Amino acid sequence: MVEYAWLVPLFPLVAYMLLFVLGRRAQEGIVTAISVLAALSSFVVALLILSDVNANGPSEPYAFHWLTIGNLTLSMGFEVTALNAMMLTVVTFVATLVLLFSKGYMHGDKRYPVFYQYLNLFIFSMLGLVISPNLLQVYIFWELVGLCSFLLVGFWYFKPQAAAAAKKAFIVTRIGDVGLFIGIILLFVATGTFEYTGIFEAIEAKQFAIDWISPEAFITLVAILIFIGAMGKSAQFPLHTWLPDAMEGPTPVSALIHAATMVAAGVYLVARSFPIFEASPDALTVVGIIGGITAIFAALIGLTQNDIKRVVAYSTVSQLGYMVMALGVSAYTASVFHLMTHAFFKALLFLAAGSIIHALHHEQDIRRMGGLWKKMPVTGWTFLIGALALSGIPPFAGFWSKDEILLGAYESGNMFLFGLAVAAAFCTAFYIFRVFFMAFTGEFRGEQKYFDHAHESGPVMTIPLVLLAIMATVSGLFNAPFLGHAFEHFLNNGGVVGLIHEPSMFIMGLSTVIALLGIGLAYLMYKSKTINPERVANALRPLYNLSLNKFYVDELYHYVIVKPVVWIGHLLNFIDKWIVDGIVHLFGQGALVGSLGLKYSQNGQVQTYGLITLLGAVILLGAALFTIGGVQ
Amino acid sequence: MLSVEQFLTLAAILFCIGLYGALTKRNIIIVLVSIELMLNAVNINLLTFARFGLMPSIDGQIFTLFAMTVAAAEVAVGLAILIALYRNRNTSDVRDQDLMKW
Numbered sequence: 001m002v003e004y005a006w007l008v009p010l011f012p013l014v015a016y017m018l019l020f021v022l023g024r025r026a027q028e029g030i031v032t033a034i035s036v037l038a039a040l041s042s043f044v045v046a047l048l049i050l051s052d053v054n055a056n057g058p059s060e061p062y063a064f065h066w067l068t069i070g071n072l073t074l075s076m077g078f079e080v081t082a083l084n085a086m087m088l089t090v091v092t093f094v095a096t097l098v099l100l101f102s103k104g105y106m107h108g109d110k111r112y113p114v115f116y117q118y119l120n121l122f123i124f125s126m127l128g129l130v131i132s133p134n135l136l137q138v139y140i141f142w143e144l145v146g147l148c149s150f151l152l153v154g155f156w157y158f159k160p161q162a163a164a165a166a167k168k169a170f171i172v173t174r175i176g177d178v179g180l181f182i183g184i185i186l187l188f189v190a191t192g193t194f195e196y197t198g199i200f201e202a203i204e205a206k207q208f209a210i211d212w213i214s215p216e217a218f219i220t221l222v223a224i225l226i227f228i229g230a231m232g233k234s235a236q237f238p239l240h241t242w243l244p245d246a247m248e249g250p251t252p253v254s255a256l257i258h259a260a261t262m263v264a265a266g267v268y269l270v271a272r273s274f275p276i277f278e279a280s281p282d283a284l285t286v287v288g289i290i291g292g293i294t295a296i297f298a299a300l301i302g303l304t305q306n307d308i309k310r311v312v313a314y315s316t317v318s319q320l321g322y323m324v325m326a327l328g329v330s331a332y333t334a335s336v337f338h339l340m341t342h343a344f345f346k347a348l349l350f351l352a353a354g355s356i357i358h359a360l361h362h363e364q365d366i367r368r369m370g371g372l373w374k375k376m377p378v379t380g381w382t383f384l385i386g387a388l389a390l391s392g393i394p395p396f397a398g399f400w401s402k403d404e405i406l407l408g409a410y411e412s413g414n415m416f417l418f419g420l421a422v423a424a425a426f427c428t429a430f431y432i433f434r435v436f437f438m439a440f441t442g443e444f445r446g447e448q449k450y451f452d453h454a455h456e457s458g459p460v461m462t463i464p465l466v467l468l469a470i471m472a473t474v475s476g477l478f479n480a481p482f483l484g485h486a487f488e489h490f491l492n493n494g495g496v497v498g499l500i501h502e503p504s505m506f507i508m509g510l511s512t513v514i515a516l517l518g519i520g521l522a523y524l525m526y527k528s529k530t531i532n533p534e535r536v537a538n539a540l541r542p543l544y545n546l547s548l549n550k551f552y553v554d555e556l557y558h559y560v561i562v563k564p565v566v567w568i569g570h571l572l573n574f575i576d577k578w579i580v581d582g583i584v585h586l587f588g589q590g591a592l593v594g595s596l597g598l599k600y601s602q603n604g605q606v607q608t609y610g611l612i613t614l615l616g617a618v619i620l621l622g623a624a625l626f627t628i629g630g631v632q
Numbered sequence: 633m634l635s636v637e638q639f640l641t642l643a644a645i646l647f648c649i650g651l652y653g654a655l656t657k658r659n660i661i662i663v664l665v666s667i668e669l670m671l672n673a674v675n676i677n678l679l680t681f682a683r684f685g686l687m688p689s690i691d692g693q694i695f696t697l698f699a700m701t702v703a704a705a706e707v708a709v710g711l712a713i714l715i716a717l718y719r720n721r722n723t724s725d726v727r728d729q730d731l732m733k734w
Contacts, residue, residue, distance in 0.1 A: 603733050
């Protein structure tokens with residue numbers, strides 16, 4: 001089955017092309033049917049591949065020659081390892097449900113077929129990225145993913161915020177891409193290949209065709225450059241700012257970006273090229289610290305946001321921080337495991353949030369929600385499951401994976417990271433239940449007519465929710481200690497990667513207690529109102545403002561980076577307009593003025609012409625005589 | 633026996649007179665005559681080298697005959713153009729023939 005892995009990205013590509021041909025006036029039903037069928041076929045193939053890999057282990061890469069330049073051959077192809085078999089399955093699963101969900105959410109949109117085209121292209125790009133066996137191909141799909149996220153975030157481009165968010169997403173991730181690109185090129189220069197296998201062999205042997213830097217330093221440099229790419233895509237601090245802004249896109253897009261495609265790409269890349277990182281302890285330290293900082297930083301911002309999607313968005317940033325931190329402490333399995341469980345419960349949370357937003361006529365502010373539990377039972381239950389999974393309450397998925405990450409951080413001996421992770425876990429539980437209590441319990445605080453209109457969404461929206469809720473409940477059990485760490489064995493089939501720790505009851509207990517504390521605090525503040533949130537906010541006013549304004553990172557960037565760059569842009573524009581263009585115009589105008597003057601010498605007097613010709617001939621003759629030497 | 637320098641000097645003088653006339657005279661007929669003069673100076677040169685050149689042969693004389701024939705034909709055409717011009721513009725002054733200007 002593994003040799004048919006190329007079918008997985010092919011189906012969405014075919015769907016994209018079909019929709020492209022059908023054009024903008026295609027029927028919504030047909031569009032959805034084509035897309036969902038394609039994604040479902042991919043999912044089925046991915047499942048078959050997964051079971052094949054589970055039974056027979058990972059395969060060799062399949063490659064064909066793509067370009068031959070001189071004696072350099074670039075190849076394209078695909079490969080199936082345990083990691084990307086898992087990724088294929090998760091991506092296609094989430095994608096199928098998102099495509100289905102969008103039928104309800106995007107119903108009636110004028111550019112409905114275009115939306116599905118973009119989604120299919122997005123899914124294709126991500127699947128292509130996952131099965132790429134070499135970094136060049138990864139980079140191509142990497143940029144395609146970036147392009148699709150730009151198109152989808154800016155799907156409602158007539159909203160200025162959406163257009164700005166799309167640009168921001170594209171430019172901020174591009175900063176990371178530059179790092180990745182430099183890293184890839186350096187690796188190519190040093191090892192002469194783009195293939196993972198070749199690069200890993202060279203890394204292991206520490207044999208590089210580069211002499212300006214020691215092999216150890218080179219590995220660290222390359223690892224950090226690749227990590228910068230991952231930072232951009234996976235929204236790690238300080239390149240995280242695009243992800244919350246990307247909430248301006250339609251909610252299904254957010255679900256797709258946050259769960260399966262865009263942001264997973266960064267973590268996936270680091271996980272896939274983990275041998276490079278493993279060879280450099282310094283790079284791992286950087287990765288771990290960035291991940292830890294991102295986890296706590298985003299969690300702190302999430303505490304005070306009032307837009308339901310933004311809270312979930314910051315929780316994504318925070319959870320991605322967890323995954324990256326896990327990679328930084330070599331807890332490879334835990335990171336990939338969390339990537340998988342997170343894909344399920346985060347897609348669930350986003351789609352549930354989308355369901356609420358849809359029911360309330362695009363109201364996203366949780367201050368104007370409340371009491372929705374009775375109106376939307378399915379959404380309420382599934383959101384609760386997603387929230388429990390995110391908080392890390394056993395037996396939901398997030399508990400098992402987050403627990404392993406905490407364990408990895410604890411065992412690494414880096415108590416700083418462990419402390420960050422525990423604090424972030426507390427914040428996570430608090431903010432997600434703050435949303436839950438504010439949206440689903442108490443009195444409705446918005447306009448009464450919206451509340452009267454609010455109702456449970458149709459089956460196209462609730463079925464994906466229920467399926468994702470089931471996965472968010474059970475997917476953690478894949479690697480549960482009492483079930484024999486099935487996922488771990490599967491992932492490490494082709495050789496153990498990273499460190500694996502014995503499960504610890506202490507960590508499990510601690511993470512559960514921390515999560516329960518967070519939920520309890522949220523309950524006291526937003527459900528039973530024992531603690532008045534206003535008073536807490538007033539008491540901690542400076543901190544509250546800091547968090548509410550996202551630590552002023554956007555403002556900082558605006559003044560430190562955007563403004564100077566715009567200023568430099570103006571300067572360059574001035575130089576271009578007045579100096580470069582000026583020189584060009586000078587020559588043009590000079591020629592014009594010169595010929596305007598010369599035209600008056602054309603007086604039609606044949607004898608004048610003859611005289612000038614004669615003079616010319618005499619001068620030429622004289623010059624010839626002098627140079628040849630006829631005249632002494 | 634005249635020397636080669638004398639022949640060449642004669643030709644040069646003739647050529648210069650012709651050139652002077654072609655560039656200065658106002659009457660088109662005189663200009664035409666001057667051009668014939670330059671042509672004949674060239675003919676003298678050809679004959680001189682046919683007689684005194686490095687490889688004396690009859691080619692130069694034949695070439696001169698050709699040039700004279702062509703010059704006769706050319707004069708016929710030139711005079712025809714002159715008459716046409718005179719009839720059209722009622723002038724034979726070279727300075728008035730300045731339509732080909734900007």
